[in-house]
Structures are given as structure tokens and as C-alpha cells.
Amino acid sequence: DTGVSQNPRHKITKRGQNVTFRCDPISEHNRLYWYRQTLGQGPEFLTYFQNEAQLEKSRLLSDRFSAERPKGSFSTLEIQRTEQGDSAMYLCASSPDRGGGYTFGSGTRLTVV
Amino acid sequence: GENVEQHPSTLSVQEGDSAVIKCTYSDSASNYFPWYKQELGKGPQLIIDIRSNVGEKKDQRIAVTLNKTAKHFSLHITETQPEDSAVYFCAAGDSWGKLQFGAGTQVVVTP
Numbered sequence: 001d002t003g004v005s006q007n008p009r010h011k012i013t014k015r016g017q018n019v020t021f022r023c024d025p026i027s028e029h030n031r032l033y034w035y036r037q038t039l040g041q042g043p044e045f046l047t048y049f050q051n052e053a054q055l056e057k058s059r060l061l062s063d064r065f066s067a068e069r070p071k072g073s074f075s076t077l078e079i080q081r082t083e084q085g086d087s088a089m090y091l092c093a094s095s096p097d098r099g100g101g102y103t104f105g106s107g108t109r110l111t112v113v
Numbered sequence: 114g115e116n117v118e119q120h121p122s123t124l125s126v127q128e129g130d131s132a133v134i135k136c137t138y139s140d141s142a143s144n145y146f147p148w149y150k151q152e153l154g155k156g157p158q159l160i161i162d163i164r165s166n167v168g169e170k171k172d173q174r175i176a177v178t179l180n181k182t183a184k185h186f187s188l189h190i191t192e193t194q195p196e197d198s199a200v201y202f203c204a205a206g207d208s209w210g211k212l213q214f215g216a217g218t219q220v221v222v223t224p
Contacts, residue, residue: 004156031210042119042202042214043157056211091156095210101147102212104156 002026004105006092012111013082020078021108025094032075033102034067035091036060043091049075082112116140117205119215126222132190134218136203139184143205146179146186147212151200160201161188193222 005024013019025032030051035043046065047057051072061067064082069075079086089109093102116139126132138146144165149157163170163177163186170177174193179186186205190197200219204212 033210040217042117042204042216043212045211045213048211093156101159101162102157102210104149104158106154106156 004092004094004103006090006105006108008108009106010109010111012113015084015112016081018078018080019082019110020076021090021092021110023075023077023092023105025074025092026096026103027073029094029096029103030072031095031097032069033093033095034075034077035093035104037089037091037107038087046077079110082110084112086110087112117203117213117215119203119218121218122216123219124221126193126220128193128195128222128224130193132188132193132197132220132222134188134201134203134220135185136187136205136215137183137185138205138213140205140207140213141184142207143213145206145210145212146177147204147206148175148177148188149202149204149214151202151217157202190220193220195222195224198222 007022033048034046037043049069064080067077089107091107093104119136147162150160151157174191176189200217202217203215206212
């Protein structure tokens with residue numbers, strides 16, 4: 001499978017716990033994006049990387065959120081001290097160039113109880 | 114700020130009929146307009162896209178039109194089939210690749 005891979009697919013956590021998600025992009029894609037999608041809404045931009053450099057972060061990305069992309073390959077998104085409002089689908093996408101078509105992964109569904 | 118509005122929110126069509134979804138955007142810097150199809154439990158899948166230097170693009174039963182002056186673009190699906198049932202999202206982006214998505218249209222194709 002050469003698509004975008006996200007793990008885990010589902011995560012249930014208690015409020016206040018930390019969680020980390022992983023995204024493996026298509027290998028030749030140098031851009032990697034994180035989006036969040038809540039029920040009945042379109043994806044909302046969180047952050048993106050050009051290789052290992054994080055180029056932009058949305059205001060949605062509070063101090064409890066951090067994303068990394070060491071060595072410009074896979075990326076991780078960590079949420080500290082989770083809150084119920086963090087419950088959502090977290091989508092990762094990658095693209096080969098500026099403004100090119102994204103390929104999305106299947107997402108990680110986070111439920112905070 | 115940046116905003117993409119999409120309508121209708123739900124669309125029911127008979128198999129074989131056409132479906133049209135319309136979007137408007139506010140950021141005049143947007144120059145890339147993709148459409149995504151999302152099935153239950155899956156991530157969005159790119160079905161067609163158009164850039165600002167093109168007014169229309171067609172791929173088999175799917176076509177997209179863009180009116181940059183009016184800041185609106187539309188998705189047209191002809192000869193709809195039950196497998197076209199899904200949620201469709203429009204998006205508008207800048208040259209850096211960040212996309213602003215609409216809220217989605219639930220399309221139901223009834224046999």
C-alpha cells in the first residue's frame with residue numbers, strides 16, 4: 001500500500017491524558033498536512049510541513065498540540081491534557097508540490113471520555 | 114477571513130439524474146479548487162480539481178466549473194449511480210497548498 005498511513009485508527013482516552021498519532025506520508029511527497037474534522041463538518045487546517053520544517057500553524061492548534069516531522073519522513077501529532085472538545089477525526093495528508101492534490105489518510109478518530 | 118460556503122447540505126437524486134453542488138469562496142488569493150468525496154469511515158478522496166487559469170474541466174461523468182470573478186465554483190455529476198452516494202467537499206487553496214473546506218454535501222442516489 002503506497003497511500004498515506006495513519007495510526008492508530010481509533011483512540012479512546014480519558015480527559016487529561018496525552019495522546020500521540022502517527023502519519024506516514026507517500027514516500028516521495030515533501031509536504032505533509034494535519035487537519036481536524038468534526039462530525040458534519042469539513043476538515044479544518046491545523047498545520048503543515050515542507051520536509052522537516054513546520055511552515056504554518058493554525059490558531060486552532062493550541063499550546064497543548066504539537067506536531068513534528070523529524071527527518072522529513074513520518075509525522076507525529078501529540079495532544080497533551082486532552083479535553084472533550086478534542087474529540088474529532090484527525091486527518092493527515094501529503095502532496096508532492098505546491099497546491100497539488102492532497103492524498104489523505106483514513107484518519108485517527110479520537111474520543112475523549 | 115477565509116471562508117468557503119457550500120450548498121446544498123443534502124442532495125437526493127434519482128439514479129441517472131444529474132447532481133450539482135455549488136461553492137463560493139472569499140479569499141481572492143485562492144488559485145486551486147479541488148473536490149473531495151468522503152465515504153463513511155474513510156478519509157476524503159480527491160475526485161477532480163481545477164486551477165484559476167481554467168474555467169472548466171471534465172473527467173468522464175464529473176465536471177467542475179469556475180467563475181473567478183464571482184468567486185464561485187461548481188461540481189456537476191451526470192448519470193448518477195448509487196456508488197456516487199457519499200459526502201462531497203469543495204475546497205479553495207492558496208499557492209502554499211493550505212486548503213479551506215466547505216461544510217460538505219451529503220449526496221444520496223436512490224435506485
